[in-house]
Amino acid sequence: MPYSKDKYPDSWKNLDTKVRNKAIEIANEMLKEGYDEGRAIPIATKKAKEWAEQEEAGGKTKHLVEPHENGWAVRKEGGDKPSHTFDTKDEALDKAREISRNQESEIIVYKKDGSKERTIGPLSKE
Secondary structure, three states: OOOOOOOOOHHHOOOOHHHHHHHHHHHHHHHHOOOOHHHHHHHHHHHHHHHHHHHHHOOOOEEEEEEEOOEEEEEEOOOOOOOEEEOOHHHHHHHHHHHHHHHOOEEEEEOOOOOEEEEEOOOOOO
16 A cells, blocks of 8 residues: 555654655555565665665765676665666666665766766756
């Protein structure tokens, strides 16, 4: 069941409005991807709180598109494991753009040799 600003889990009622709205956004995306509600709710809560902490600190999240042993990966800067892997760089870049739009994050794109190619801003049409 999709969540809205008026209909959300009881566990979110005491969250700051901004955090709750982000949790709703994240959970709805997870549900679309096939996650079960019991798993989506705690993950969305955690991710929304992390997002709010970064917002408070003034730092924008960065997602990396980089070479990976299985092709290309999308990984959150500072994370150990990729969130997604793809056969092609274009597929990875498409996913990174989707994440960037949802989280207003920057994308750092790397070349096959591991050197930095470019940075794409959070709301870039590129």
